[in-house]
Amino acid sequence: MTPQVQAFWIFVAMACLVAGFFLWVARSTRQAHEVNQDAARRLRRNFFYSLTGLLVIVLALTLRHMPYPVPTERPERIIFVVGKQFAFGISSRPIADDADWEAATYSAPVQIPTGAMVEFRVSSFDVNHGFAVYSPSGELLGQVQAMPGYVNRLRMRFRRPGIYHVFCLEFCGMDHYRMRGLFFVVPRTNTQSHTRSLLAGTGE
């Protein structure tokens, strides 16, 4: 099951739970009866403490998996990305102006070694774009906004070698649908021959 399908089923289960709770409340309020103030206060207090406990447990279990940069961890590769209607310039050198962007757009795709911590520094030369990275099999792995006058940093690590596509996920104009880019993830050894096989279409 892909993460998207898992998320869908979790959502369905939670929606059923909420709907069931509403039904239960609606049914239980049909007959009017005395409210026991002490019991209500106890219930409210227990509810507060158990929710707080649940929140702390969930935070403790999930917070360390947040994909935020760790200040002490330095990226192995820095890749510069600039969106401009309607393509992505992706380069291992800074993209400062239109000439740099053009060169990045037309040069050979950037190569990233497997397992390397990569920091994408993402910006835009015109309007907002969405920089979204897709795996060779078409799964969305991560995305960040490409904004004019601002640099967003997205750190990622790729385990699988192959051709990774970038699509724009922000409607940015008439030709938004064809706005894309790509880069290669290559095994650490034998980089050149792997790139040749990717270019020839015999690699993954």
Ligand SMILES: [Cu+2]
């Ligand atoms: Cu777009």
